[in-house]
Amino acid sequence: xxxxxxxRLACLLLAASAGSPGLGNAAPPRDELVASGLxxxxxxxxxxxxxxxxxxxxxxxxxxREGVAAPELLVDxxxxxxxxxxxxxxxxxxxxGFAHNRALYVLYAYEDDPARPHAPKTVRLSRIxxxxxxxxxxxxxxxADCRCHIGGSIRFATDGSLFVSTGDGARAGGANAxxxxxxxxxxxxxxxxRVSREGxxxxxxPFWNGDPWATRSKVWALGLRNPFRxxxxxxxxxxxxxxxxxxxxxxxxxxxxxxxxGWPCYEGAGRQGAYASTPTCQALYRRRGEHRGPLLSYRxxxxxxxxxxxxxxxxxxxxxxxxxxxxxxxxAPSRELAPAAAPVDIQFAPxxxxxxxxxxxxxxxxxxxxxxRPTVTAAAHPAVGALVLLSSSAPAEGGPYLxxxxxxxxxxxxxxxxxxxxxxxxxxxxxxxxTVTDRRGRSARSSATVTxx
Amino acid sequence: MRWSNPHSKRARLVTLLRAAAVTAAxxxxxxxxxxxxxxxxxxAESAGSSLEPPTTAPPSTRAPxxxxxxxxxxxxxxxxxLRAAGDSxxxxxxxxxxxxxxxxxxxxxxxxxxxxxxxxxxLSVVEGGGAIPLTDGAxxxxxxxxSPDGTQLAFDRRRRGExxxxxxxxxxxxxxxxNLTGVRSGAAPDWxxxxxxxxxxxxxxxxxxxxxxGQELLTGGFSGIELAPAFxxxxxxxxxxxxxxxxxxxxxxVMGAGGGRKxxxxxxxxVRGTAPAWSPDGRRIAxxxxxxxxxxxxxxxxLRNVVRGTGxxxxxWLP
Numbered sequence: 126x127x128x129x130x131x132x133r134l135a136c137l138l139l140a141a142s143a144g145s146p147g148l149g150n151a152a153p154p155r156d157e158l159v160a161s162g163l164x165x166x167x168x169x170x171x172x173x174x175x176x177x178x179x180x181x182x183x184x185x186x187x188x189x190r191e192g193v194a195a196p197e198l199l200v201d202x203x204x205x206x207x208x209x210x211x212x213x214x215x216x217x218x219x220x221x222g223f224a225h226n227r228a229l230y231v232l233y234a235y236e237d238d239p240a241r242p243h244a245p246k247t248v249r250l251s252r253i254x255x256x257x258x259x260x261x262x263x264x265x266x267x268x269a270d271c272r273c274h275i276g277g278s279i280r281f282a283t284d285g286s287l288f289v290s291t292g293d294g295a296r297a298g299g300a301n302a303x304x305x306x307x308x309x310x311x312x313x314x315x316x317x318x319r320v321s322r323e324g325x326x327x328x329x330x331p332f333w334n335g336d337p338w339a340t341r342s343k344v345w346a347l348g349l350r351n352p353f354r355x356x357x358x359x360x361x362x363x364x365x366x367x368x369x370x371x372x373x374x375x376x377x378x379x380x381x382x383x384x385x386x387g388w389p390c391y392e393g394a395g396r397q398g399a400y401a402s403t404p405t406c407q408a409l410y411r412r413r414g415e416h417r418g419p420l421l422s423y424r425x426x427x428x429x430x431x432x433x434x435x436x437x438x439x440x441x442x443x444x445x446x447x448x449x450x451x452x453x454x455x456x457a458p459s460r461e462l463a464p465a466a467a468p469v470d471i472q473f474a475p476x477x478x479x480x481x482x483x484x485x486x487x488x489x490x491x492x493x494x495x496x497x498r499p500t501v502t503a504a505a506h507p508a509v510g511a512l513v514l515l516s517s518s519a520p521a522e523g524g525p526y527l528x529x530x531x532x533x534x535x536x537x538x539x540x541x542x543x544x545x546x547x548x549x550x551x552x553x554x555x556x557x558x559x560t561v562t563d564r565r566g567r568s569a570r571s572s573a574t575v576t577x578x
Numbered sequence: 579m580r581w582s583n584p585h586s587k588r589a590r591l592v593t594l595l596r597a598a599a600v601t602a603a604x605x606x607x608x609x610x611x612x613x614x615x616x617x618x619x620x621x622a623e624s625a626g627s628s629l630e631p632p633t634t635a636p637p638s639t640r641a642p643x644x645x646x647x648x649x650x651x652x653x654x655x656x657x658x659x660l661r662a663a664g665d666s667x668x669x670x671x672x673x674x675x676x677x678x679x680x681x682x683x684x685x686x687x688x689x690x691x692x693x694x695x696x697x698x699x700x701l702s703v704v705e706g707g708g709a710i711p712l713t714d715g716a717x718x719x720x721x722x723x724x725s726p727d728g729t730q731l732a733f734d735r736r737r738r739g740e741x742x743x744x745x746x747x748x749x750x751x752x753x754x755x756x757n758l759t760g761v762r763s764g765a766a767p768d769w770x771x772x773x774x775x776x777x778x779x780x781x782x783x784x785x786x787x788x789x790x791x792g793q794e795l796l797t798g799g800f801s802g803i804e805l806a807p808a809f810x811x812x813x814x815x816x817x818x819x820x821x822x823x824x825x826x827x828x829x830x831x832v833m834g835a836g837g838g839r840k841x842x843x844x845x846x847x848x849v850r851g852t853a854p855a856w857s858p859d860g861r862r863i864a865x866x867x868x869x870x871x872x873x874x875x876x877x878x879x880x881l882r883n884v885v886r887g888t889g890x891x892x893x894x895w896l897p
Contacts, residue, residue, distance in 0.1 A: 363707030381705040394687040394728060414897060418689035420703055420710075421751055442710055456710045459752040 154494045156463040159480065160189050160196075163487040168217040168278070168470045169480070173224045179482065179489065182213035186229060186253075189489065199255045200229060207236035207246045210272035215353075216289070218279035220252070220322075227255045232277045232289065234269050245270040250279065250289055252322070263287075263324035264343075267313045268294035270303055274351040278433075280364070282319075282357060286327055288345065288364050289318045290352035293388065297371060300399040304389040307348050308405050310341040315388060317352065317364055317380050319345035331383030348386040348416070353447075354433035354470065355380075367433025367444055368419070373397070375431035376419035377444060377455070384417040385409070394418040421455060434471040435479075443479060445471050452481065452492065463492055499526060501561045503571040513575050516544040517559045526561040533557050533575065549577045652864055653691070653704070654871050654885070654893040655680045660693065662704075662896070663871065663885050672706050681721040681892045685728045686771070690750075692722035692731055699733050701750070704896060712752030719746075723769045725788070732758075732767040732775055745777050747788070758790035766806050770835065772813030778805040783818050785835070796837035801829075806853050809835065810860045815876070817843075817854035817863050830854050830865050830874065843878035853892045864893040 165182035172178055176188045178199055184206030187196035206214050216232025223229070235249045236242070248267035251260045269275045274292030281287055293315035295303035307315025310332050319330055326333060326342025333342045351369040358365060358379075368376040368386065374393025378386050389397055390406035400406050409415060423429070434444035434452070441456025445468035452462045452471065467485040474480055479492040506514040517528060530538045532547050533555030549555065555575045562568040652663045653672060660675035660682055675682075675693065682693040684704060691702045695709075697718040702709035713719045717737040724731060729750055734743045735757075742762030748755040758764070758775070767777040769788070776785045781799030785807075786792055797804045801820035808817045814835050820842075821828045830851045833840040843863065844851055849872055851865040856876075864873045864884070871885040871893050 358708035361707045365708065379703045379705075379707045381703065381707050384705070394685075394689070416689075417703065417705075418685075418687045420690060420701065436708075440709075440711060455751055456712070456714075459712070459749075 154462055154492050156465065157491050157493055159489040159491050161486070161488045163187075163196075163482075163489065165213075165484060166469070166482045166487060166489070167213065167215050167484060169472065169482055169489065170217045170219040170229070171472070171474055171480075172219050177480070177489065178217060178219065178229065180214045180217040180231065182215075182484075183208050184214045184233065186214075186217065186231065186255075200231065200253050200258065202231065202233060202253075202260075205233070205236055205260075207234040207242055207269075209234075209242045212246060212269055212272050212275055215275060216250075216277045216279045218281060218287075221281050221285065229253045229255055230263070230279045230287065232279055234275055235265070243272065248275050248277065248291065248294075250287075250324070263322070264289065264313070264318070264320065267291045268303070268306065270294045271296035273297060274369075276352055278353070278355045280355055280357050282362055284362075285322065287318075287320050287322060288355065288357065289320065290349065290355050290364075290366060291316050291318065292351040292353075293349070300389075302403075304350070304400070305403060305405050307350065307388045308385075308390065308409065310344055310347065311339075313340050313343070315347065315349045315352075316344050317346040317349065317355070317366065318343045345382065346380040346384040346386060348384075348388045348391070349378075350388040350392075352378075352433070353430075356433060356435045356442075356472075359436050359438075365420075365433065365436075365442065367431040369430050370422075370425045371397070372399075373425055374419070374422040375425055375429050375446070377421040377431065377433065377442075378417070378419050381417070385415050387416045387418070391416050391418070393422040432468050432471060435473045437473060437479075438477055443471060443473075445481065447484070452479075465490065499561045499563050499567060499569045501559060501569045501571045503557065503559045503573040505557060505573040505575040513549060513557075513577065514544060514546050515557050515559070515573065515575070517561065517571065526563055529560040529562070531558045531560075549575070552577050651896055652871065652884070652893050653682050653684070653896060654864075654866065655682065655693075655891045656887070657889045660691075661885075661890075669885055672704075675702075675706065675709075682894050683723050683731075684894055684896060685724045685750075686726055687728050690724075690728070692724065692733075694720040694722060694733070699731065699748075699752075701752075710752075712748065712750075713755070716755075721766045723767050723775075724750075725769050726771045726773065732769050734765040734767060734777075736762075745775065745786075745790075758786065759793070760790075768808050768816075770809040770813040771811060772809075772835075774813075774835070776807035776809060776816055778807060783807045783816065785816075796833065797840070800840070801831075804831070808854045808856055808863075810856050810876070811858060812860055815860075817856065819852040819854060819865070821852075828852055830863060832863075832876065841878070843874050843876075844881065845878070847881055849881070855892075855894050857895050858897045864895060866891045866893055 166179050167182050168180040170178045176190045178188050180186050184203035186200035188199050189196050212234035214233040218230045220228035232250050234246050246269045248269050250264040251262050253260050276292040277290040279289050293304045293307045295301040306312040320343050325337035332344045349368050352366045355364045355366040364380045366378045366380050389400040390409045428448045430447040432445040432447045443454055445452045450466050452465045454462050466483045468481045469484040470482045501517050503517045528543050538545050556572050557575050558572040560568055560570040660672040660679050661669040662672045663669040679693050679695045689703055691704045698711045699713045699719045699722045700709040701712050717735040719733050719735045722731045722733045732747050735746045736743045743765040744757050744759045745764040745767045746757050763779045764777050767775050769775050773788050774785050781803045782797040783804050785794050802823040804818050804820045806819045815832050817832045820831050828850045829842045829844045831840050831842050849867045851867045854863045854865040862873050870883050870887045870890050873884050874881045
């Protein structure tokens with residue numbers, strides 16, 4: 126593989142990870158740089174050998190390796206990618222067998238006529254062998270009539286099937302009849318598709334009609350606008366999708382099998398008035414109970430663009446907002462984790478650390494939580510006579526703590542004071558033990574030997 | 579009786595004195611109540627801080643949401659997790675729940691499900707597919723109830739180290755948690771479509787505004803103890819369970835949203851019902867009993883055991 130030109134040398138700071146994210150801790154997590162110098166990065170995939178593959182909007186996929194400054198070029202699709210506005214290379218996933226087959230899956234707007242870059246295009250899902258550069262088109266013809274709303278993410282389920290999210294491909298200035306394709310099972314626009322590695326619809330898909338190449342045989346869920354990012358729930362395998370809103374609501378949707386998530390007849394939990402009078406929406410409104418509203422929605426306001434996130438080990442869900450910036454934890458306690466700039470892809474690494482790509486800063490960054498368990502070290506400092514000053518040190522970021530001292534002479538103290546003085550009545554050697562407990566009930570202990578003469 | 583702002587000093591003092599009085603009285607009935615309230619899983623308290631998501635079934639085992647002519651109409655808790663019962667056919671285990679689950683409530687727009695599990699409040703969708711914990715061990719949390727606009731949840735919480743429950747409210751993402759009752763006496767809230775919240779305190783059913791103001795006693799132990807209030811969909815009627823002194827009977831009653839005349843819907847039966855829940859059309863009430871899930875009309879006719887089994891509790895209707 127050729128190294129990328131020095132012009133775009135990346136600054137690589139792949140440091141030792143903090144382990145478990147512990148993002149529910151009260152202390153604010155740190156937001157630290159992993160790699161910079163990326164050119165409009167849009168998506169990343171963690172490879173089995175620890176490298177991180179990053180897709181860039183114009184059509185490159187590069188690999189970042191710990192301790193190596195220059196990213197390695199994996200794929201160059203620039204000649205085939207239309208990267209006009211939101212169109213571009215937007216989705217990336219490594220084949221579960223990447224270690225031996227070196228296959229990546231990419232989702233991009235296909236440039237069929239470079240002389241007319243603003244004309245309607247289509248989106249492709251392709252499998253790329255990074256050794257040969259050979260491309261095999263898996264899905265094609267997904268509409269990208271506008272230079273917007275092309276989705277999309279690629280995620281492998283544990284059974285080897287592929288989930289692919291697609292946008293409605295319809296310009297958003299006013300109501301646009303093309304958006305109604307999201308309700309049409311025979312259009313791949315505005316869908317969550319579930320296909321084999323070769324692009325076939327699967328027999329246990331909800332709208333399977335016997336023909337693996339029929340569009341409806343590939344549909345898992347419908348009624349999406351721009352489901353830019355998705356993640357599969359670690360236990361149920363059900364896709365959770367961030368669907369970017371139009372005028373009213375940003376959505377986090379749980380896209381169960383066959384779910385109709387409503388767009389453009391609904392936005393958020395309510396009807397979208399601009400489309401309400403269309404026969405398609407009137408028919409959906411009559412089919413009471415079919416629309417599945419979002420699990421979580423927040424107001425679009427002047428500007429917003431939800432970036433669907435990923436699941437922490439403890440079941441919490443982290444998502445972001447691309448235009449407003451910021452990463453939020455959904456789960457107890459829900460709160461903002463970091464004021465991240467333009468998060469465009471959010472994933473937990475296998476070691477539990479949270480990684481995200483900042484499109485505007487051209488950076489891969491990591492959210493590092495404070496230590497998830499308290500640690501403590503006890504020490505004894507003889508002062509005057511039998512008075513001994515005992516001290517303990519615990520990291521401030523996990524506090525406040527309760528300090529429980531057992532002085533070894535039968536006396537105890539229980540306070541928020543880390544370094545209590547204690548007077549021993551008799552000469553001798555004692556073992557003083559401190560136990561610190563944080564507000565979540567997690568504790569650590571340490572002992573120090575005290576000699577009183 | 580109507581209370582002013584419960585957070586004013588005077589009101590608080592009155593509240594505390596009253597709470598002390600009723601607490602003493604409660605102790606007398608404690609044994610009976612403890613037995614009667616032993617809904618499986620409904621108060622299964624756990625001190626653990628683990629927020630492991632509930633177990634779920636693989637997605638491919640479920641029918642398409644878009645094609646369900648006779649979808650499940652009732653969801654209720656069992657020892658193994660939430661189950662959904664259709665108008666016909668056997669109940670199916672609902673993915674996204676687990677053992678110890680209780681008190682499900684379906685959002686007004688119909689898609690979201692809040693429930694309690696391991697003393698936390700969780701958020702999911704009615705088909706399951708994963709759930710998010712909205713509370714994290716500040717206390718033992720149960721009985722979530724959606725606000726009419728679907729943006730908030732009321733629930734009851736007993737904080738660690740305290741003896742009584744309060745009614746709390748939070749955003750539907752778990753944010754802005756606040757205590758509405760503040761006297762360690764308030765549980766099982768139900769949020770009316772018209773705004774107020776009904777809840778149980780001591781022997782009776784109370785109501786209050788959604789900000790905690792205007793707390794008012796609606797029933798005061800006329801039968802023994804009344805609990806588990808549930809507003810009808812139009813907010814004009816409250817169904818509740820009333821346990822007789824001695825605990826031999828428990829019946830499903832209805833009364834006006836402001837109290838007044840009360841009517842026993844299960845008078846002619848020995849069904850021992852609790853945890854009433856209104857059908858979306860307001861014509862029927864489901865409830866749990868030792869023999870399973872029952873349904874009765876709002877007039878008290880057509881009493882029917884719709885799901886047989888033991889350990890079934892806290893039913894709720896799907897729209």
